[in-house]
Amino acid sequence: MKTTRERFLSVGLLGAGVLAAAVIAVTPKPAEAWWRGGFYVGGPAFFVGPPVVYPPPVVYAPPPVVYTPPPPVVYTPPQAGYAPGPQSSAPSCVAGPYVCPLPTSYNGDGSCSCFDNAGRRIFGQAR
DSSP states (O other): OOOHHHHHHHHHHHHHHHHHHHHHHHSOOOOOOOOOSOEEEOOOHHHHOSOEEEOOOOOOOOOOOOOOOOOOOOOOOOOTTOOOOOOOOSOEEEETTEEEEOOTTOOSSSEEEEEOTTSOEEEEEEO
16 A cells, blocks of 8 residues: 555656646747848747837938039031022912912913912912
């Protein structure tokens, strides 16, 4: 027959084994998260509270200001022997602000007519 001390010891060892198995079963697994920068402030959760993770600082720098000079002004030299283009020698009718070519059936008396922007006939002189 076992003594009280032996019983107490065997029950204590059995209880310690069951308690150790329960602690191992309940212990959380470590997080399998990717590291994305920042730093950790705090300690174990059972001492301080939940951990606080601060992200890395965001740095915004505007683009640099660049002043560009205006393009250089280049004057081309005049062409040698410049002369105005050929003048039209065809007779035309000058009727105030309107100028039109004379028709082929012009009678030669010096009077002629042109149409204005509204389609009205304006009389003028042949030149």
